[in-house]
Amino acid sequence: NAGVTQTPKFQVLKTGQSMTLQCAQDMNHNSMYWYRQDPGMGLRLIYYSASEGTTDKGEVPNGYNVSRLNKREFSLRLESAAPSQTSVYFCATGRGGNEQFFGPGTRLTVL
Protein backbone atom coordinates (compact mmCIF):
# COMPACT_ATOMS: atom_id res chain seq x y z
CA ASN A 1 0.00 0.00 0.00
CA ALA A 2 1.34 3.41 -0.99
CA GLY A 3 -0.68 5.31 1.65
CA VAL A 4 -0.90 8.93 0.45
CA THR A 5 0.86 10.00 -2.73
CA GLN A 6 1.34 13.51 -4.09
CA THR A 7 2.55 14.83 -7.42
CA PRO A 8 4.65 16.70 -8.28
CA LYS A 9 7.33 16.78 -5.58
CA PHE A 10 8.73 20.12 -6.72
CA GLN A 11 7.39 22.89 -8.93
CA VAL A 12 8.50 26.37 -9.93
CA LEU A 13 5.90 28.72 -11.41
CA LYS A 14 5.88 32.28 -12.64
CA THR A 15 3.35 34.72 -11.23
CA GLY A 16 0.02 34.24 -12.98
CA GLN A 17 0.59 30.68 -14.11
CA SER A 18 -1.78 27.91 -13.06
CA MET A 19 -1.19 24.38 -11.86
CA THR A 20 -2.89 21.45 -10.19
CA LEU A 21 -1.47 19.45 -7.31
CA GLN A 22 -2.61 15.85 -7.28
CA CYS A 23 -3.25 13.66 -4.23
CA ALA A 24 -4.36 10.05 -4.03
CA GLN A 25 -4.90 7.68 -1.09
CA ASP A 26 -5.41 3.95 -0.86
CA MET A 27 -6.42 3.88 2.81
CA ASN A 28 -10.17 3.89 2.11
CA HIS A 29 -10.73 7.00 4.24
CA ASN A 30 -13.66 9.29 3.58
CA SER A 31 -11.93 12.53 4.62
CA MET A 32 -9.13 14.26 2.75
CA TYR A 33 -7.37 17.54 3.45
CA TRP A 34 -4.98 20.06 1.93
CA TYR A 35 -2.60 22.01 4.18
CA ARG A 36 0.18 24.48 3.51
CA GLN A 37 3.29 24.79 5.64
CA ASP A 38 5.17 28.07 6.01
CA PRO A 39 8.16 28.71 8.29
CA GLY A 40 7.11 29.40 11.87
CA MET A 41 3.41 28.89 11.10
CA GLY A 42 2.88 25.17 11.50
CA LEU A 43 0.44 23.70 8.99
CA ARG A 44 -2.72 25.57 8.02
CA LEU A 45 -5.83 24.06 6.45
CA ILE A 46 -6.66 25.21 2.92
CA TYR A 47 -9.63 22.99 2.02
CA TYR A 48 -11.06 19.71 3.15
CA SER A 49 -13.45 17.08 1.88
CA ALA A 50 -15.39 15.12 4.47
CA SER A 51 -16.72 12.69 1.90
CA GLU A 52 -16.85 12.09 -1.82
CA GLY A 53 -18.79 14.90 -3.48
CA THR A 54 -18.32 17.49 -0.72
CA THR A 55 -15.67 20.16 -0.18
CA ASP A 56 -15.35 22.98 2.33
CA LYS A 57 -13.06 25.93 2.96
CA GLY A 58 -10.48 25.87 5.69
CA GLU A 59 -8.48 28.65 7.28
CA VAL A 60 -6.65 29.93 4.17
CA PRO A 61 -8.70 29.13 1.03
CA ASN A 62 -8.17 32.32 -0.99
CA GLY A 63 -6.49 31.69 -4.35
CA TYR A 64 -7.21 27.96 -4.36
CA ASN A 65 -9.85 25.58 -5.66
CA VAL A 66 -10.27 21.87 -5.03
CA SER A 67 -11.91 18.88 -6.63
CA ARG A 68 -12.79 15.60 -4.95
CA LEU A 69 -12.67 13.46 -8.05
CA ASN A 70 -13.64 10.22 -6.30
CA LYS A 71 -13.01 8.62 -2.92
CA ARG A 72 -9.30 8.19 -3.64
CA GLU A 73 -8.35 11.50 -5.27
CA PHE A 74 -8.40 15.11 -4.09
CA SER A 75 -6.74 17.80 -6.20
CA LEU A 76 -5.75 21.39 -5.38
CA ARG A 77 -5.66 24.02 -8.12
CA LEU A 78 -3.96 27.38 -8.22
CA GLU A 79 -5.65 29.38 -10.98
CA SER A 80 -3.26 32.36 -10.97
CA ALA A 81 -0.24 31.75 -8.81
CA ALA A 82 1.15 34.52 -6.60
CA PRO A 83 4.47 34.71 -4.72
CA SER A 84 2.49 34.48 -1.44
CA GLN A 85 1.58 30.93 -2.45
CA THR A 86 5.20 29.83 -2.24
CA SER A 87 4.97 27.08 0.34
CA VAL A 88 5.10 23.36 1.00
CA TYR A 89 1.75 21.69 0.38
CA PHE A 90 0.66 18.54 2.17
CA CYS A 91 -2.29 16.31 1.44
CA ALA A 92 -3.67 14.18 4.25
CA THR A 93 -6.35 11.62 4.85
CA GLY A 94 -8.04 10.47 8.02
CA ARG A 95 -11.10 9.16 9.78
CA GLY A 96 -13.04 11.53 12.07
CA GLY A 97 -11.16 12.55 15.19
CA ASN A 98 -8.32 10.12 14.67
CA GLU A 99 -4.85 10.74 13.37
CA GLN A 100 -4.23 11.82 9.81
CA PHE A 101 -1.76 10.35 7.38
CA PHE A 102 0.24 12.75 5.27
CA GLY A 103 1.72 12.62 1.82
CA PRO A 104 5.38 13.52 1.20
CA GLY A 105 4.55 17.11 0.23
CA THR A 106 4.95 19.38 -2.79
CA ARG A 107 7.47 22.20 -2.58
CA LEU A 108 6.13 25.08 -4.69
CA THR A 109 8.01 28.26 -5.56
CA VAL A 110 6.25 31.13 -7.32
CA LEU A 111 8.57 33.71 -8.86
Next chain:
Amino acid sequence: AQSVTQLDSHVSVSEGTPVLLRCNYSSSYSPSLFWYVQHPNKGLQLLLKYTSAATLVKGINGFEAEFKKSETSFHLTKPSAHMSDAAEYFCVVSASNSGYALNFGKGTSLLVTP
Protein backbone atom coordinates in the same frame (compact mmCIF):
# COMPACT_ATOMS: atom_id res chain seq x y z
CA ALA B 1 -12.78 26.36 18.57
CA GLN B 2 -9.96 23.98 19.40
CA SER B 3 -6.41 25.28 19.37
CA VAL B 4 -2.97 24.53 20.76
CA THR B 5 -0.07 26.72 21.86
CA GLN B 6 3.47 25.45 21.87
CA LEU B 7 5.29 27.38 24.55
CA ASP B 8 8.81 27.16 23.12
CA SER B 9 9.81 27.74 19.51
CA HIS B 10 13.31 26.30 20.10
CA VAL B 11 14.63 23.80 22.66
CA SER B 12 18.25 22.72 22.95
CA VAL B 13 19.37 19.68 24.98
CA SER B 14 22.51 17.62 25.29
CA GLU B 15 22.53 14.04 24.10
CA GLY B 16 21.49 11.73 26.93
CA THR B 17 19.55 14.38 28.88
CA PRO B 18 15.74 14.59 29.22
CA VAL B 19 13.54 16.28 26.66
CA LEU B 20 10.50 18.38 27.53
CA LEU B 21 8.41 20.06 24.83
CA ARG B 22 5.47 22.03 26.19
CA CYS B 23 1.98 22.33 24.74
CA ASN B 24 -1.23 23.86 26.07
CA TYR B 25 -4.57 23.28 24.45
CA SER B 26 -7.88 25.07 24.32
CA SER B 27 -11.05 23.08 23.81
CA SER B 28 -14.63 23.22 24.98
CA TYR B 29 -14.79 19.45 25.30
CA SER B 30 -12.44 16.50 25.65
CA PRO B 31 -10.12 16.87 22.67
CA SER B 32 -8.17 14.46 20.51
CA LEU B 33 -4.53 15.52 20.77
CA PHE B 34 -1.48 14.44 18.82
CA TRP B 35 2.24 15.00 18.55
CA TYR B 36 3.79 14.84 15.09
CA VAL B 37 7.48 15.00 14.19
CA GLN B 38 9.05 16.34 11.01
CA HIS B 39 12.70 15.69 10.25
CA PRO B 40 14.45 18.16 7.93
CA ASN B 41 12.98 18.14 4.43
CA LYS B 42 10.77 15.19 5.31
CA GLY B 43 7.06 14.55 5.78
CA LEU B 44 5.09 14.33 9.01
CA GLN B 45 5.14 11.27 11.22
CA LEU B 46 2.77 10.57 14.09
CA LEU B 47 4.59 10.22 17.43
CA LEU B 48 1.60 9.57 19.66
CA LYS B 49 -2.08 10.36 20.17
CA TYR B 50 -4.51 10.96 23.02
CA THR B 51 -8.16 10.09 22.44
CA SER B 52 -9.61 10.04 25.99
CA ALA B 53 -8.33 6.65 27.05
CA ALA B 54 -5.28 6.60 29.36
CA THR B 55 -3.95 10.05 30.28
CA LEU B 56 -0.32 8.92 29.92
CA VAL B 57 0.29 8.08 26.30
CA LYS B 58 3.32 6.23 25.03
CA GLY B 59 4.54 6.78 21.52
CA ILE B 60 7.32 5.70 19.22
CA ASN B 61 11.06 6.11 19.87
CA GLY B 62 10.67 6.42 23.65
CA PHE B 63 8.47 9.52 23.64
CA GLU B 64 5.45 9.91 25.89
CA ALA B 65 2.96 12.63 26.76
CA GLU B 66 0.60 13.23 29.65
CA PHE B 67 -2.85 14.73 29.23
CA LYS B 68 -3.61 17.02 32.19
CA LYS B 69 -7.12 18.42 32.03
CA SER B 70 -6.69 20.64 35.10
CA GLU B 71 -3.71 22.35 33.45
CA THR B 72 -4.97 22.06 29.84
CA SER B 73 -1.55 20.70 28.94
CA PHE B 74 -0.19 17.89 26.79
CA HIS B 75 3.59 18.06 27.21
CA LEU B 76 5.90 15.71 25.31
CA THR B 77 8.79 14.07 27.16
CA LYS B 78 11.62 11.64 26.59
CA PRO B 79 14.01 10.45 29.31
CA SER B 80 17.17 10.55 27.22
CA ALA B 81 17.69 12.50 24.00
CA HIS B 82 19.38 10.96 21.00
CA MET B 83 21.03 12.83 18.16
CA SER B 84 18.40 11.43 15.78
CA ASP B 85 15.67 13.23 17.79
CA ALA B 86 16.69 16.57 16.30
CA ALA B 87 13.62 17.68 14.34
CA GLU B 88 10.55 19.92 14.36
CA TYR B 89 7.77 18.80 16.69
CA PHE B 90 4.13 19.81 16.33
CA CYS B 91 1.40 19.63 18.95
CA VAL B 92 -1.93 19.15 17.19
CA VAL B 93 -5.63 19.10 18.11
CA SER B 94 -8.48 17.68 16.05
CA ALA B 95 -11.21 20.22 15.22
CA SER B 96 -14.68 18.69 15.02
CA ASN B 97 -16.15 21.83 13.45
CA SER B 98 -14.17 21.49 10.22
CA GLY B 99 -14.44 17.86 9.28
CA TYR B 100 -11.98 16.88 12.00
CA ALA B 101 -9.19 18.83 10.34
CA LEU B 102 -6.08 19.23 12.44
CA ASN B 103 -5.13 22.51 14.09
CA PHE B 104 -1.37 22.69 14.40
CA GLY B 105 0.78 24.56 16.85
CA LYS B 106 3.56 26.64 15.35
CA GLY B 107 6.14 23.97 16.15
CA THR B 108 9.14 23.48 18.43
CA SER B 109 12.53 22.96 16.89
CA LEU B 110 14.57 20.49 18.96
CA LEU B 111 18.34 20.73 18.77
CA VAL B 112 20.41 17.91 20.29
CA THR B 113 24.07 18.66 20.95
CA PRO B 114 26.80 16.06 21.49
